[in-house]
Amino acid sequence: MTITTRTSQPAVGREWRLRRRPQEQVRDGDFEMVDAPVPQPQPGQALVQTLYVSLDPASRIWISEREGYRPPLPLGEILPASALSRVVASASDEWQPGDLVYGPTGWREWACIGRDTKLNRAVMSIPAQIARDTSFPLPSLLGVAGSSGITAMVGLDQVAAAQSGETVVVSAASGAVGMAVGQIARLRGCRAVGITSGADKCRWLVDTLGFDAAIDRNLPDWREQLADATPDGVDVNFENVGGAVMEATLARMNQNGRVALCGLISGYNQGGAMAADYSPILMKRLNVRGFIASDYIKLWPEMQTQLIDWVRDGKLFHQATVVEGFEQIPATFNRLFDGDKLGKLLVRVAA
Amino acid sequence: MTITTRTSQPAVGREWRLRRRPQEQVRDGDFEMVDAPVPQPQPGQALVQTLYVSLDPASRIWISEREGYRPPLPLGEILPASALSRVVASASDEWQPGDLVYGPTGWREWACIGRDTKLNRAVMSIPAQIARDTSFPLPSLLGVAGSSGITAMVGLDQVAAAQSGETVVVSAASGAVGMAVGQIARLRGCRAVGITSGADKCRWLVDTLGFDAAIDRNLPDWREQLADATPDGVDVNFENVGGAVMEATLARMNQNGRVALCGLISGYNQGGAMAADYSPILMKRLNVRGFIASDYIKLWPEMQTQLIDWVRDGKLFHQATVVEGFEQIPATFNRLFDGDKLGKLLVRVAA
Numbered sequence: 001m002t003i004t005t006r007t008s009q010p011a012v013g014r015e016w017r018l019r020r021r022p023q024e025q026v027r028d029g030d031f032e033m034v035d036a037p038v039p040q041p042q043p044g045q046a047l048v049q050t051l052y053v054s055l056d057p058a059s060r061i062w063i064s065e066r067e068g069y070r071p072p073l074p075l076g077e078i079l080p081a082s083a084l085s086r087v088v089a090s091a092s093d094e095w096q097p098g099d100l101v102y103g104p105t106g107w108r109e110w111a112c113i114g115r116d117t118k119l120n121r122a123v124m125s126i127p128a129q130i131a132r133d134t135s136f137p138l139p140s141l142l143g144v145a146g147s148s149g150i151t152a153m154v155g156l157d158q159v160a161a162a163q164s165g166e167t168v169v170v171s172a173a174s175g176a177v178g179m180a181v182g183q184i185a186r187l188r189g190c191r192a193v194g195i196t197s198g199a200d201k202c203r204w205l206v207d208t209l210g211f212d213a214a215i216d217r218n219l220p221d222w223r224e225q226l227a228d229a230t231p232d233g234v235d236v237n238f239e240n241v242g243g244a245v246m247e248a249t250l251a252r253m254n255q256n257g258r259v260a261l262c263g264l265i266s267g268y269n270q271g272g273a274m275a276a277d278y279s280p281i282l283m284k285r286l287n288v289r290g291f292i293a294s295d296y297i298k299l300w301p302e303m304q305t306q307l308i309d310w311v312r313d314g315k316l317f318h319q320a321t322v323v324e325g326f327e328q329i330p331a332t333f334n335r336l337f338d339g340d341k342l343g344k345l346l347v348r349v350a351a
Numbered sequence: 352m353t354i355t356t357r358t359s360q361p362a363v364g365r366e367w368r369l370r371r372r373p374q375e376q377v378r379d380g381d382f383e384m385v386d387a388p389v390p391q392p393q394p395g396q397a398l399v400q401t402l403y404v405s406l407d408p409a410s411r412i413w414i415s416e417r418e419g420y421r422p423p424l425p426l427g428e429i430l431p432a433s434a435l436s437r438v439v440a441s442a443s444d445e446w447q448p449g450d451l452v453y454g455p456t457g458w459r460e461w462a463c464i465g466r467d468t469k470l471n472r473a474v475m476s477i478p479a480q481i482a483r484d485t486s487f488p489l490p491s492l493l494g495v496a497g498s499s500g501i502t503a504m505v506g507l508d509q510v511a512a513a514q515s516g517e518t519v520v521v522s523a524a525s526g527a528v529g530m531a532v533g534q535i536a537r538l539r540g541c542r543a544v545g546i547t548s549g550a551d552k553c554r555w556l557v558d559t560l561g562f563d564a565a566i567d568r569n570l571p572d573w574r575e576q577l578a579d580a581t582p583d584g585v586d587v588n589f590e591n592v593g594g595a596v597m598e599a600t601l602a603r604m605n606q607n608g609r610v611a612l613c614g615l616i617s618g619y620n621q622g623g624a625m626a627a628d629y630s631p632i633l634m635k636r637l638n639v640r641g642f643i644a645s646d647y648i649k650l651w652p653e654m655q656t657q658l659i660d661w662v663r664d665g666k667l668f669h670q671a672t673v674v675e676g677f678e679q680i681p682a683t684f685n686r687l688f689d690g691d692k693l694g695k696l697l698v699r700v701a702a
Contacts, residue, residue, distance in 0.1 A: 061634075066630075067634070068634050069634055242629055246629075261629065261632050261633050262633075263633070264629055264630055264633055267630070274628055274629050274630040274633075275626045275627055275628050275629065276626055276627075276629050277625055277626050278593055278597075278612065278615055278625050278626065278627050279417075279615055279618070279625040280641075281612050281639055281640075281641040282612050282613075282614065282615055282625075282641040283412075283418070283419050283420055283641065284641065285640070285641045285642055285643060285646060286639075286640070286641050287638065287639075287640045288632055288637075288638075288639040288640070289632075289636070289637070289638045289639070290631075290632040290633040290634065290635065290636045290637055291636055292636060295636065
């Protein structure tokens with residue numbers, strides 16, 4: 001196998017490594033940016049250059065001492081993250097230079113992908129007609145047309161089995177997953193109610209995304225507003241936040257309602273304080289299921305095809321907050337938790 | 352329709368009514384014992400005399416201000432409870448004097464049953480051959496061969512779908528439901544581990560009931576003992592207690608484990624403090640389902656037939672703590688929460 005390349009690449013690239021475990025918010029010095037040789041693709045591999053790095057709340061768990069979806073990330077390791085990348089050199093039949101791929105390559109500028117490791121089996125190729133379609137919003141492939149949209153579909157369809165005519169409440173509604181949940185719930189014929197913070201985000205959810213209602217949880221009477229917005233109760237809660245926000249939704253749920261538990265972001269910076277009332281589960285016979293989209297990886301290609309079609313047809317609106325510069329990744333990370341963003345949070349690393 | 356009677360009955364009987372809502376434990380004066388005329392059965396009804404009143408933790412919710420399975424019981428009402436009763440007069444083709452029935456007749460000595468109300472549709476007749484079988488332990492019809500056993504079967508089979516070879520952990524294991532859960536889990540081929548309080552109860556669970564292991568949560572190292580007793584993790588948690596006990600079990604659960612949430616008794620006397628960590632649901636993709644056996648009422652006759660067979664065949668062991676005297680009901684009620692009982696807690700009202 002010969003290596004085919006389209007562009008020359010530098011000998012050295014940058015990567016962010018975990019230096020110490022953050023206490024509460026991420027701070028200067030928790031990560032260290034280091035230079036590393038750009039790897040050469042081995043047979044069956046391809047070298048990719050990172051275009052966009054996806055910032056996701058679950059990463060906050062991986063860098064804590066908490067046993068989460070996976071063991072805590074060892075100090076000194078590159079932070080795992082999804083990224084949209086371009087193939088620049090290939091020693092694989094599967095990828096050609098210029099191809100766009102999406103996968104868990106982490107906080108680094110260059111990476112080799114292949115099919116030889118479990119991690120790399122999660123790499124997905126972006127269809128060529130999408131990669132060439134200049135009108136298609138590429139960053140959406142990390143958002144509503146990528147893992148965020150897939151997470152929304154898994155939660156709504158596979159976990160909660162949301163049915164047309166039902167009421168779906170989603171928290172962190174203006175975030176990457178939340179904005180996809182509300183829009184897809186509407187496409188499924190559901191009533192979509194979002195909980196977010198701030199009047200601007202509420203207007204955006206209703207006016208731009210088509211949510212049926214949006215609740216500003218900064219208002220003193222937000223619980224009453226949630227009750228008004230769910231006159232027939234709540235059948236499905238797509239939960240991203242936990243704590244008091246989740247409790248308010250659980251209090252509105254109908255008997256035999258379903259909770260797709262996707263995140264507990266309100267506790268991620270608090271050392272794992274993720275407690276909330278269990279009594280609604282009991283009294284209302286709720287079905288609460290935690291899930292992670294990667295458990296449904298066999299369904300991803302089919303889901304992504306649907307999501308891309310929806311984006312191209314104007315049925316699924318994409319929104320990202322994009323910060324420029326690889327060196328900005330850690331500072332940008334905190335915006336996941338302080339609400340200072342709209343839609344997917346991305347760092348653009350290369351053009 | 353003529354009224355057939357076998358025995359004469361008094362003109363007046365006693366009943367316990369809710370006088371004020373208890374704070375924490377039930378206290379003198381929360382209930383009031385009053386005399387009331389013994390009702391005459393109307394066409395389609397039968398008059399029953401209460402033999403045993405069942406005391407159940409869920410009643411503590413009904414008499415609080417909390418919106419539980421049903422709205423709070425209004426002051427002045429008779430406390431709802433299941434009871435085993437004998438028909439003494441009948442104006443119905445369905446019941447004859449001498450029949451045993453089981454139903455939600457409440458804290459009173461005499462009641463009329465019929466098929467004309469929702470409540471009364473829950474009345475079940477005890478098969479005549481059981482009622483006549485002097486070797487059969489009648490009180491078990493309110494315990495392992497009645498609602499407690501049915502609750503255990505619903506949770507294990509319908510809610511958690513426990514499979515042979517799996518590990519089941521049940522809390523409040525020496526209570527009416529818990530003792531049935533462990534025994535039925537064993538009959539299903541599961542490994543049964545119980546959590547209770549006190550060395551005597553632990554020995555009884557293992558030696559008499561056949562649990563694979565029992566954990567005394569009064570011991571300082573009970574969490575380590577739970578870990579040792581579940582070497583393959585926990586597949587099913589039949590949860591009766593909530594709080595720290597539930598959290599310890601959730602910490603041992605395997606990915607995609609199931610929680611049949613039957614009760615949160617540790618919070619019932621605390622004004623509704625039923626909070627616990629939600630993060631294991633998320634990280635381990637657990638399926639947590641609240642349930643109440645009455646939602647499965649169509650399955651009850653079939654389940655009760657099975658349970659009665661198991662009791663008669665010596666495969667299901669019955670145990671009750673029986674207190675004598677209708678006037679003892681409120682004072683006995685607190686023994687549900689302080690651990691001072693074994694198995695089903697009953698008050699015997701008539702011979």
